[in-house]
Amino acid sequence: MQNQKIILSEKAMARTLERLVSEVMERRGDNENLAIIGIQRRGADLAQRLKDLLDDRLGRKIPLGKLDINLYRDDWTNLSRQPSINCTEIPFDIESSSIILVDDVLFSGRTVRAALEAVLDFGRPRRVELLVLVDRGHRELPIRADYIGKEVRTGGDQHVNVLVKERDGEDKVVLTLPETK
Template sequence: MKSNQNLDMGASELNQTLERLTDEIMANHQNQEALVLVGIRTGGAFLAQRLAANITRRSTRAVRVGVLDITLYRDDWTQLSHKPLVGKTELPGSIDDQEVVLVDDVLFTGRTIRAALDALIDYGRPRRIELAVLVDRGGRELPIQPDYVGRAMALPSGQRVNVYLTEMGRPDEVAIELGPPARS
């Protein structure tokens, strides 16, 4: 661990938080036939897969899960100093008239979620879209609010939240690090 890093959530607490989010999502979606979890690439995609696995393990029905790439929907992509890497969006079929839970790792300004909503609507007209985030760090610039929150915290502008997952080649943890926050 770097010296400028404070561990906010270790692997055990992260898993407990995902179990609680699973409980909350299942309580609001008893008809799992219409439920689709869509993770925002990259961290949100892995979290959506974990939530879907939790729901599937607890129920009699496999939950559909997809991945949404929002690169070209971001309002800052033309300002990036490097050429953005565009990933693939993979949805498990039509999202028309489905109940979509959009999943991301960290909610900050709301701009990533705005881009995700624009991208998602281009693929169909869901009956309902909800938002699940592992960490809500506050600091909104747009009127975006999550329906499911793993952990809410207010951080000063000199800190950022990084979510590390085993799927990314790191041990599961949420770390508060020094430095400017990502503008997402």
């Protein structure tokens, strides 16, 4: 049995998303070209929530996209392992947009690198900023988030799981610790 520690409860997660929206509004709220793109899967779910909160606070509709980065990943070298392909939907013009790229957990930075590559295949945005719910450290690439919900320093043998109601039936963030013997 693995040991788990709750990092964010449902209420804490909701408060964190509210704070992140406030930070985005403070920096970019007056930008008419603001758009949000969520990295599939849970990043896309969080992006939808952030969009809804921003729409309500700003009194206008913020464009929303979903991005599948699986074909851009650099770790699909083993033929026995096939990527699970999700959809990419970017129903707005990326050119000149100020994009908030949303993911659930920032770890090595490889997912974000793949996402940036994928976004650039759609055009050249004016700016791309990264928003993550959890930053757990251990970067392998020089990537940092502009908006961070919670920083959690983890060991290499630990794992951070973000659960969202849309997929998991509940909202919380859990740190899975290695089994003790």
